[in-house]
Amino acid sequence: MPIATVNPADGETLKTFDPLSDEEIEQRLADAAAAFRSYRTTTFEERARLLNSAADLLEREASGVARVITTEMGKTLAAAEAEAAKCVKAMRWYAENAEGLLAPEYPAADDIEDSGAVWARVRYRPLGPVLAVMPWNFPLWQVIRFAAPALMAGNVGLLKHASNVPQTALYLGDLFHRAGFAPGCFQTLLVSSGAIESVLRDPRVVAATLTGSEGAGRSVASVAGDEVKKTVLELGGSDPYLVMPSADLDAAARTAVTARVQNNGQSCIAAKRFIVHTDVYDAFAERFTAGMRALTVGDPMEPDTDVGPLASEQGRDDLEDLVTDALTQGAQAPCGGRRPEGFERGYYYEPTVLTGVTEQMRIHREEAFGPVASLYRVRDADEAIELANDTPFGLSSNVWTQDECEMDRFTQDLEAGGIYFNGMTASHPALPFGGVKRSGYGRELSGHGIREFCNTTTVWRA
Structure with a gap:
């Protein structure tokens, strides 16, 4: 795939x-190794000052970088601006909290005595240069939620961003440089996916994190495993959205629309499978379908646009194939199911609701990465849980119910890294984020995330 900015609103290569070159990659690896030797000795106060400086820059430049994001991958301008603001928040949160999250831990006095030590403690120390392989769908946020904790922990970063967001990738490298981080602390590598293996195998790179497809995750994990290097993977999702009889149907349906089409439907944590109790199925389906049908598809730069184009022609075609497969096997589309009229240029697809989805259809198992929802009817909580878990993924989940017993049941039995009651999945710096099954392993954000790339060290003295 060429490294290029292609505007998905019209298909024009900008x-x-x-x-x-190999020589330039070698220089960046050498710079990263050299930077780490010095940066690892900086104080939390100094790291926080630098990260806050980067946050200040991004806040001032948010409007401009948002336009770049929208131009490169098609999300609405409002969504791009919100993404930049979220990054600023996360950077400031880690600047304020990292020292406490990585403070030394002291075992109980009785346990220290029993171990034969005069004293013992647990320290969190940085690992070194970490390779971050990041996707295009949240081109700022996915990077910052790695970079902020990694830099605060004393690590340095090498960013291999998606090939269709090169200007955003270059902006990120420049941002940390202008904020005052020493050369080599955070660098963008404009390279093809074919170069990832050699970079990851380099002994100066100590670990990797990847957000992306299951295939990309398998590739990086296999190389890292062969080299015995730590990885964190956040892969695909086919998140269930369960609606039970006690739910506030108006709020559930209204939120469901946003949960499905956020980021033009191109989000791993977007709700994709809507599993509704039969007692409220018809009422929910009517509200949800009406909400999806009312969305405005259009130019993502325009303020009245709800859904912009998909990021690439291939992504639009893949989504179209999933829907066509379902429709030819008997599914129905009460709204959408085709490319919108009047958009001969660009990679647009109508917000779509599918009913009558069966397990023989590809969309039942595969992730629909675009504004397409599958709607299911179930008899009870048992069937809802069985269907929700009937997926190779386990990233997040949403449940609408006012019944406390049902909440306990879903909390116990849903196979997901997150369970959100009466709301939609959203990431926050203070809350761990990640999945199970083929959605990956490890966690980002919170104290769990910052410790992923630390050497958890036992210090013991007799």
Whole structure:
């Protein structure tokens, strides 16, 4: 895939970039290793000052970088601006909280005595240069939620971003440089996916994190495993959205629309499978379908646009194939199910609701990465849980119920890294984020995330 900015609203190639040469990659690896030797000795106060400086820059430049994001991958301008603001918040949160999250831990006095020590403690120390392989769908946020904790922990970063967001990738590298981080602390590598293996195998790179497809995760994990290097993976999701009889149907349906089409439907944590109790199925389906049908598809730069184009022609075609497969096997589309009229240029697809989905259809198992929802009817909580878990993924989940007993049951039995009651999945710096099954392993954000790339060290003295 060429490294290029292609505007998904009209398919026009705006700018192309040459990949780094082998010599340039070698220099960046050397710079990262050198930077780590010095940066690891900085204080939390100094790291926080630098990260807050980067947050200040991003806050001032949010409007401009948001336009770049929208131009490169098609999310609405309002969504891009919100993404930038979220990044600023996360950077400031880690600047304020990292020292406490990584404070030394002291075992109980009785346990220290029993171990034969005069004293013992647990320290969290940085690992070194970490390779971050990041996707295009949240081109700022996915990077910052790695970079902020990694830099505060004393690590340095090497970013291999998606090839269709090169200007955003370059902005990120420049942002940390202008904030005052020493050269080599955070660098963007404009390289093809074929270069990832050699970078990851380099002994100066100590670990990797990847957000992306299951295939990309398998590839990186296999190389890292062969090299015995730590990885964190956040992969796909086919998140269930369960609606039970006690739910506030108006709020559930209204939120369901947003949960499905956020980021033009291109989000791993977007709700995709809507599993509704038969007692409220018809009422919910009517509200939800009406809400999806009312969305405005259009130019993502325009303020009245709800859903912009998909990020690429291939992504639009893949989504279209999933829907066509379902429709030819008997599913129905009470709204959508096709490319919108009047958009001969660009990679648009109508917000779509599918009913009558069966397990023989590809969309029942595969992630629909676009504004397409599958709607299911179930008899009770048992069937809802069985269907919700009938997926190779386990990223997040949403449940609408006012019944406390049902909440306990769903909390115990849903196979997901997150369970959100009476609301939609959202990430926050203070809450761990990640999945189970083929959605990956490890956690980002919170104290769990910052410790993923630390050497948890026992210090013991007799």
